[in-house]
Amino acid sequence: xxMAASKGExxxxxxxxxxxxxSPLLHLHLHWRKLRGLEHPLRWPERLGRPSxxxxxxxxxxxxxxxxxxxxxxxxxxxxxxQQRPDVNILMTTTTFSAFEVLENRLPANxxxxxxxxxxxxxxxxxxxxWKPNGIVLMESELWPNLIMDASKCGxxxxxxxxxxxxxxxRNWSRPxxxxxxxxxxxxxxxxxxxxxxxxxxxxxxxxxxxxxxxSGDLKYAVDECELLVKDVRHIEDLQKQLSQxxxxxxxxxxxxxxxxxLGVHNVLMQTHxxxxxxIVPRHPQHGQEIAEELQKGGKNVALRSQHDKLSPxxxxxxxxxxxxxxxxxxxxxIAVIGGSFLPGLAGHNISEAAAAGCAVLTGHHLGHFSHMxxxxxxxxxxxxxxxxxxLELQKALMELFGDAKILESRQKAAKExxxxxxxxxxxxxxxxxxxxxxxxxxx
Numbered sequence: 389x390x391m392a393a394s395k396g397e398x399x400x401x402x403x404x405x406x407x408x409x410x411s412p413l414l415h416l417h418l419h420w421r422k423l424r425g426l427e428h429p430l431r432w433p434e435r436l437g438r439p440s441x442x443x444x445x446x447x448x449x450x451x452x453x454x455x456x457x458x459x460x461x462x463x464x465x466x467x468x469x470x471q472q473r474p475d476v477n478i479l480m481t482t483t484t485f486s487a488f489e490v491l492e493n494r495l496p497a498n499x500x501x502x503x504x505x506x507x508x509x510x511x512x513x514x515x516x517x518x519w520k521p522n523g524i525v526l527m528e529s530e531l532w533p534n535l536i537m538d539a540s541k542c543g544x545x546x547x548x549x550x551x552x553x554x555x556x557x558x559r560n561w562s563r564p565x566x567x568x569x570x571x572x573x574x575x576x577x578x579x580x581x582x583x584x585x586x587x588x589x590x591x592x593x594x595x596x597x598x599x600x601x602x603x604s605g606d607l608k609y610a611v612d613e614c615e616l617l618v619k620d621v622r623h624i625e626d627l628q629k630q631l632s633q634x635x636x637x638x639x640x641x642x643x644x645x646x647x648x649x650x651l652g653v654h655n656v657l658m659q660t661h662x663x664x665x666x667x668i669v670p671r672h673p674q675h676g677q678e679i680a681e682e683l684q685k686g687g688k689n690v691a692l693r694s695q696h697d698k699l700s701p702x703x704x705x706x707x708x709x710x711x712x713x714x715x716x717x718x719x720x721x722x723i724a725v726i727g728g729s730f731l732p733g734l735a736g737h738n739i740s741e742a743a744a745a746g747c748a749v750l751t752g753h754h755l756g757h758f759s760h761m762x763x764x765x766x767x768x769x770x771x772x773x774x775x776x777x778x779x780l781e782l783q784k785a786l787m788e789l790f791g792d793a794k795i796l797e798s799r800q801k802a803a804k805e806x807x808x809x810x811x812x813x814x815x816x817x818x819x820x821x822x823x824x825x826x827x828x829x830x831x832x
Contacts, residue, residue: 396572399565403533407508414506427503428485434503437514441500448477449827450521452504452535456487456711457608457738458527461550463494464610464815465525465822470496472819479519481505490712507532516542523826528552528583531573540576547579547826549818550607552587552757553594554735561594571595579825581818583607584760604821605814606761609807611715611744623696624716627706630699631665631720635790638667638747640714641737642727647679649730649779651705656783658704661790665699667721669708671728671737676709718745722796723789725782726751729758739765739773743807748789748799750774750782768809771802 407414418435421427431440451466453459459482466478480495481504482488492501505511512534524539525547539546553561561570574580574596582588583606591601637657639650647668654666670676673694680690683705691697693708708717718724724742726749728734735756742749743765753775755762765772776782789796 393568393572393575395568399569400533400537400572403569404509404537407534408510411508411510414508418506426485428488431503435506435511437505437511437518439502439515439518441502443519444477444500446475446477447522448479448519449523449525450479450481450519451525451527452481452530453487453527454504454530455482455484456490458482458530458550459487459491460494461607461610462525462527463491465549465607465818466499467496468815468819469822470498474498479521486711494712507534509534509538512538516544523547523822525549525822525826529554529557531570533569533573536573536576545578545826546576547581547822548577549579549581549604549822551580551582551591552584553590554756558590558594567594574600579821581821583757586760587757600825602821602825604817605810606740606764607814607818608738608761609740609811610815611741611811624720626698628720634663634665635661636665636667636721637723637725637786637790638669638717638721639725639727640669640718640742641671642668642675643671643731643734644675646727646730647675649782650725650727651683652779653783653786654705657786657790660787664790665704665706667706667708667717669714669717673709673711676707680707680709715741715745718742718747721747722800723748723750723786725786729754730778730782740807740811743772743803744811746800746804748774748796749803750776750785753777764810765803765806768806769802771799772806773803774799 418427418432422429422432427435434440449469451462453462466480469476469478479500479502481502482491483504495501505515516538521544523545528550529552536546560566571594574591574594577600579602580591580596580600581602581604582591588601642650650668657664668679670679680692683690688705689700689703691699691703691706693710699706718741724747726737726739726742728737729752732754734754736751736754736758738758739749739751739761751762751773762773774785776785
């Protein structure tokens with residue numbers, strides 16, 4: 389063990405030297421991203437560890453998530469923490485600009501929001517010296533060596549919630565060169581809460597301390613309630629009225645290449661059900677605009693969410709080219725097809741929001757770490773999630789759901805019941821684990 393630890397320290401020193409030496413190039417890359425609109429035009433210096441807000445007096449808990457999905461999973465825990473301990477200051481960071489645009493208005497007013505610093509020695513040291521967090525909660529797979537090692541040297545307790553590693557990451561960390569480093573990093577955590585048994589085994593194989601591994605449930609089942617702007621509420625309500633006499637299905641979180649399958653299925657459904665409306669929600673808004681442009685070039689009428697278009701007669705495709713509204717659109721459809729799962733190389737998306745809304749849930753077979761969510765729901769009720777292999781199977785499944793109201797209703801009910809069974813107490817469980825393993829010495 390001592391030899392493994394010394395090897396880990398050696399690999400970490402090499403990493404630290406590299407990130408220190410490459411800092412000027414990383415700064416240039418940051419400027420390049422700013423010019424491309426990938427970083428905040430004014431707040432990008434936060435990525436260098438330069439704060440834009442004052443640190444309040446008192447204990448501070450830092451939550452970090454890389455992007456929108458992980459950030460959304462953190463919000464229910466953050467809100468629960470604020471309710472249970474209003475005296476504790478909470479700092480939330482994310483890496484991506486797209487996450488900032490959505491999450492900034494969904495966090496409680498007392499939560500401080502900053503962009504996460506680069507994992508360079510200078511940026512991380514500056515960040516930690518200024519904010520002086522008493523505890524750090526990392527979401528999912530944010531295993532940054534300088535962050536973890538510097539926090540540990542400062543005596544700051546660390547937790548990893550919804551902990552997971554992709555198959556590729558697990559293979560890479562298991563390589564002889566990186567294995568000592570990941571073992572060293574995981575040894576610094578007071579709490580690792582894996583999102584599945586398989587993930588727990590992966591962390592154990594990477595020599596995470598057994599006493600640090602505890603289950604709370606998957607926080608992506610904790611669908612947070614969020615308030616919409618008045619104009620957005622009106623638009624959703626208007627759209628709901630327009631769809632009330634239509635047959636509706638939604639293709640959510642689709643990636644490039646999947647739109648061809650979804651539009652092909654739409655064309656087939658139109659032959660049997662001319663009143664069909666297909667809502668397409670691409671993973672990235674720009675992709676939605678590209679889809680709309682291609683369809684319009686082909687003579688199709690398309691409604692775009694960003695333009696607040698209404699469904700005019702003859703319009704059967706509605707493209708949602710905005711971020712952060714997926715949950716509201718699930719309320720408008722009885723059927724949700726979850727994309728990012730129909731082509732090799734993709735790794736699925738969260739199905740819980742669709743199930744919570746009472747949709748009949750369909751997905752492909754390329755699910756990555758979301759496979760555990762499908763398995764858990766199907767174990768509770770086999771009707772809760774339907775997996776299909778491609779265009780023909782999806783087409784057949786949708787024809788059956790639109791053709792038999794009882795089958796559709798049974799799948800909707802099964803999805804919602806499975807979701808509620810799996811989501812109960814997950815946030816309270818996570819909070820209790822944080823209290824026991826991370827926060828007791830500091831805050832209690």
